[in-house]
């Protein structure tokens with residue numbers, strides 16, 4: 269394996285000395301004063317050295333590292349510091365270390381300090397790396413979640429969860445440089461399972477400056493000292509501990525909250541709704557399935573001009589275009605099924621030219637890598653159902669960095685499709701869509717939603733977040749309940765389920 273691949277596989281980005289020193293200073297200021305210091309992936313020993321220099325009551329110092337050269341370097345680094353502590357650096361593979369046994373031998377308070385690899389299992393897969401835990405579905409995802417995006421995880425996420433488990437019941441602190449999204453996942457993992465994780469802090473760092481990578485990252489601190497029962501985390505502006513925290517995230521009602529104060533103000537708008545948020549069509553083969561209109565002709569992503577029946581073609585609004593206008597370079601998408609699992613061979617009879625086109629590009633479609641396409645009808649797509657073909661939709665892009673819901677109506681009398689990074693509610697009429705968009709664009713809806721959204725995430729807006737809002741409660745709060753009832757009754761014959769939902773949301 270090349271040097272670059274090895275560096276990536278082992279997340280080999282050593283922490284600059286000044287950052288390690290500053291992190292120790294922050295720890296001291298938040299009241300951490302350990303007797304044991306452990307660096308589980310210690311590299312050349314930067315954190316071991318600055319920890320020993322800062323925390324003068326240390327009795328035991330342990331470093332672990334998989335790279336033999338770094339073990340020597342870390343031993344040397346520690347050798348240069350005068351300390352009364354019992355110190356050692358061992359060659360060890362994190363995944364084969366019994367962390368509970370390590371922890372049990374340590375005098376308390378214990379500090380686990382370091383910077384585990386930032387690589388994801390997907391990135392490791394792409395370079396053929398195997399620096400991975402044997403059990404990768406450690407969060408217990410099931411069904412599609414287990415085989416799609418949710419099965420992807422950061423190696424550091426796995427490591428920090430294992431350490432948090434090993435530290436339960438101890439007077440201990442975990443302080444790690446990691447992606448901010450990973451820090452949130454660790455807290456969520458512990459809080460959801462009733463594990464202790466308290467006195468939490470997020471201190472943002474400049475990852476570009478320190479490691480040359482563009483990602484939101486932080487020094488994450490979480491403690492296991494029996495004091496942190498409030499499931500909250502203070503968010504700081506930077507390493508200046510003297511300034512008040514700028515935010516307060518936490519865990520309430522079984523969900524991770526980005527702004528606890530806002531959530532407490534607006535959470536009365538949470539609840540079930542007759543409206544279900546959906547994501548758009550997924551096909552994983554844009555070159556074949558998507559087209560742009562050039563001089564009245566359709567051109568696919570391979571640059572080929574194509575001509576076949578309209579039956580399975582729909583106007584496509586990509587997530588990136590949701591914010592802008594639909595004019596200029598209209599896009600189309602082939603939607604080969606009405607429902608997931610539909611037999612696609614019917615296309616051969618209904619639209620023979622479309623079928624010939626699909627067969628001519630079968631080499632690309634048949635090798636779509638995602639496991640979701642295996643053992644399914646040939647040329648199938650995902651994220652389709654009756655809802656995809658509703659004439660009116662209220663749409664938002666998952667990539668938005670602000671809230672804004674848009675009404676999308678039919679194009680040439682046919683429903684418009686969204687891609688799988690946009691989310692929508694399906695509506696039967698324009699008035700229903702306009703009312704839903706109005707409600708969702710209100711300050712009140714924005715209050716609740718923004719208390720749940722982590723804007724620094726890659727895709728801040730998700731179906732999970734959107735699903736918390738009850739349009740019925742929102743309509744009632746805004747005095748528009750009758751309007752909502754009227755448009756929904758127009759859409760479907762009044763049904764007891766709707767009345768029931770209104771009753772439930774009272």
Ligand SMILES: C[S@@+](CC[C@H](N)C(=O)[O-])C[C@H]1O[C@@H](n2cnc3c(N)ncnc32)[C@H](O)[C@@H]1O
Pocket residue numbers: 277278279280281282283284307308309310311312313314315332333334335338360361362363382383384385386399
């Ligand atoms: C991001 S570097 C940080 C090094 C050091 N903690 C620091 O802060 O400077 C990650 C370190 O983890 C080590 N590492 C990667 N996989 C490991 C494993 N399975 N077991 C132990 N160490 C590992 C790498 O060799 C590398 O030194």
